Amino acid sequence: MADEIKDLGAGFWNIRGSFKVGGVLDVGAQCSLIKLASGKFIFLDSYELKDEVRDTVMKLTNDGQDVEAVLNVHPFHTVHCEQMAKDFPQATFYGSRRHPEQAPNVDWSDDLVESEAIAKRYPELAFSMSKGIYYIAPDDSVHAGSLLVYHPASKSLHVDDTFMTPPIKLLDAVLPEVVLQPDTKKALKDEPDAAKQYCDWATQLAHDWDVRNFCAAHTHLITFEQGQFKETLLNTIDSARPKLEKAQ
Structure with a gap:
């Protein structure tokens, strides 16, 4: 998967990259660059x-000198x-509590990326x-939770x-779709109404x-018409709600 940068306007660039699982399967990666009102820049995620x-x-x-922060939003x-x-x-550099454990050579801020301060x-x-x-799920293989921006x-x-x-990217022009991360069921908290919390939040x-x-990490960037994202996500959640609630 070739690296590319897409100018989405209004000071937002999405960078599409490569990430190979086991050195073979390329599931893709991303980060985004944003120009602030101050003229400085921040990144969402690292790449x-x-x-x-x-x-x-x-x-x-300005040869990187105007980048003031990197917000690493996925643990x-x-x-x-x-x-x-x-x-x-x-x-x-801002991250979750997990970031310093995994990347100890970075000088991490004490402010967590998900904090109100950020x-x-x-x-x-x-x-x-x-x-x-x-x-941050107890099972390290479950990555469904994140901070959305x-x-x-x-x-x-x-x-x-x-x-x-x-x-299948070719279907986007005909039927753009939003799907839930496959491990969403496994990521549900051990709380009686966790599935309802999740579905209500997404709704x-x-x-x-x-x-x-719509800039998604391991698939690709797609563009929705006005109201299309709302309709698509609502349909996805309505379909998933009974299954998620049954799983608890």
């Missing part, structure tokens, strides 16, 4: 920038954090923590794992965020 994509990012960010996406810290040594620091963004499922100016949603798109998000650019 090792290479070749033309790296050149483009460095040109946009289990840690592979590229240390390289990112080398590339942008002046940036503040949400207040970046009013250009809207944050939403997945509810009813573990953000919405950029209202470009109507772009950056999401790792929690919501995905089917792998509210569908109503609150007018998403046009």
Whole structure:
């Protein structure tokens, strides 16, 4: 999977990259670059920038000097954090409590990425923590929970794992779809109403965020028409709700 950077407008760029499971199956990776009102930049997630994509990012960010922070929003996406810290040594790195354990050579901020302090620091963004499922599951193989980030100016949603798109990209133009991460059932918290919490949270998000650019980590970027994301996500949740509630 070739690396590429997509300009989604209003100061939001989505970078698509490669991540091979077992060195063979390329499931893809992403990070996003956002220009703030101050003129500075932040990244959502870490990725090792290479070749033309790296050149483009460095040109946009004054050779990286204008990157003020990297917000690592998924606790289990840690592979590229240390390289990112080398590339942008002046940036503040925010992560979950799991990030310092997995990338100990990064100078991590004491403020967790999911904290209210970060949400207040970046009013250009809207944050939403997945509810009813573990953000950091006891089972390290379960990665359904994440901190979702919405950029209202470009109507772009950056999401790792929690919501995905089917792998067959050719269908997007005809029937764009949002699917749940396959381990969502396993990620449900040990609480009587966890499934309801999750479904209610996703339903509210569908109503609150007018998403046009859907940037998913391990599938791809797709574009929705007005109202299409809301309809698609609501249909997905309505279909999944009985199965999730039965699983508890």
